[in-house]
Amino acid sequence: MRPLGLCALFLLIWLNTALATDNAVYPVDVTHWWVSLGEQASIQVIERHLAEQGIVWITEAMAGSGTSRYMDVVRRRVAAGNPPMASQVIGYDIQEWARQGKLANLDAIAEQQEWDEVVPFDIQHLSKYQGHWVAAPINAHSTNWLWLNQPQLSRLGLTVPDTWPDLIHMLEAARLADIIPLAIGRDAWEHTLLFESVAAGAGGAEFYRRVFLDLDPVALDDAMLGLIFQRMSQLREYMDEGMNTRSWDQGTDLVRTGQALMQVQGSWVNGEFNAHGMIPGQDFACFRFPDTQGVFLFNSDQYMFFKDYPVDPGIRNTFASTLMEVELQRELNIATGAAPARVDVPRESFNQCGQRAINDLRAANMRRTVMGSIAMGNANPGKVKEAIYTVVSDHLLGRISDAQAVDRMKAVIINAARSQGN
Structure with a gap:
């Protein structure tokens, strides 16, 4: 794992390059735990879609699958006044951060993209805190x-x-x-x-x-x-x-x-x-x-956004909305092997197991048998x-x-x- 100060150095390099060339490049600091072969393919999908929006992320990847050892690194960064803009997160860890008042409110983007209508209720339960969206779910692993x-x-x-x-x-x-x-x-x-x-x-x-x-x-x-x-x-x-x-x-x-x-x-x-x-x-x-x-x-990978990270809110909102786009969730979950977090993503291009996962999620959502892992x-x-x-x-x-x-x-x-x- 590289020293935390190196992230800030990379951000300055990207920012100076953008200003010198007048290109709309917005480097942001992101942490995640996707390091295996299949996970790396998934990360590349997200990076490509964000790059199309002019957002380039400086990543700090740590194996950990949402475990305490991964989250301990994020906690140390936040405590040191150096939070990432966004961090991969799962389950009740979202509630812990929201309870501390550390997360940005995503209600405006959620309303615009109708997250309430397309994300299964049991996933929403974890993505929200006190009725407000504080995380963007990108998949629904089973x-x-x-x-x-x-x-x-x-x-x-x-x-x-x-x-x-x-x-x-x-x-x-x-x-x-x-x-x-x-x-x-x-x-x-x-x-x-x-x-x-x-x-x-x-x-x-x-x-x-x-x-x-x-x-x-x-x-x-x-x-x-x-x-x-x-x-x-x-x-x-x-x-x-x-x-x-x-x-x-x-x-x-x-x-x-x-x-x-x-x-x-x-x-x-x-x-x-x-x-x-x-x-x-x-x-x-x-x-x-x-x-x-x-x-x-289910296990739903999500991204939460730290409100104290110094970034234009529009960039953060673009990042979150891009994660929730139908095409990104289609491509991403073909790579991850999961069902999309949205129930309206076309299933035809998924493999046999992926299509079965999508069908199972939609049916279980109707029966209220989507339940947390x-x-x-x-x-x-x-x-x-x-x-x-x-x-x-x-x-x-x-x-x-x-x-x-x-x-x-x-x-x-x-x-x-x-x-x-x-």
Whole structure:
């Protein structure tokens, strides 16, 4: 990571160049965490569309996927009086910054582009603070996906797993064929991403919403929580020791190269496969996690804008409005593998998995089964998310039993409900 002062130096160089040549070039300082191959392709789409508006961004990219280590860098910059103009952000981190009064109000742009009409309500819930737009959502990743290596799937004679027994049958077939059944990495957010799909599949949409979004202690069900952790223990048997040192994208590479059969991950995997020129139905397959058909667990990448950054408001508004344009969201999400954050983007040019994601989002939006991802911070404030991380990861790594995990998860929900006055 380069020193923070270097950003200011680059901005001065760009500004002096613009003034000397009379070109309308507006350099701005932006932070993001898109550093993998597929993510870099996505960033290039945004950069190109902004460049057409005369906006050139000086980027500070840090791997972190919206984790605390990424946001700690942003916090240090803000505390030092050197905020970026815009920062990538997900979930309840938006609310934290808005509560501190750090974010610019985007209501005028939102009204002009009719964001209220085209962005699903559950995403709007995170993009707004006290009824005002403070962030611009650029996609709607879904996390309850299975990603599979198509040649291995065909070789093993396997088909779509509609139910939990179907999934176990697939994993067992992979183990007998001496390939890694289920690729996963070391991070607690990955473990929790797997957990949320298991929870939504076992308990259904209503259980997931009441327990993990509403934090309703009345909805806690010992038997259901026990079933969820029993299923997580079953899945543990199909993971390899390499998970202890692996990142999420290294797990994706195992599936891509056929060393592993499947990965439970968000639709950013589609973007990684796209970047490698892979074709769904030929090189890979995408299925909904068993028993979560009709549910869209989402993670929406967004951009927030710090109001203390010294820039003409018109440039900031142009940046935000460009992010929300139909064509940018179409091109961007072909690259990211996600559904656009707008429900009115044409789907024809997306690949098979992308079109399925768009269709699923629109259908789930009508049924009110678009629900925030626990793992990606779209379901709960940071302290609750981290507490769930600890329980889920300790359990998946075999540090606590199923029964202990149930008790600890109940305590997390009850304590969170009390702190929020539920």
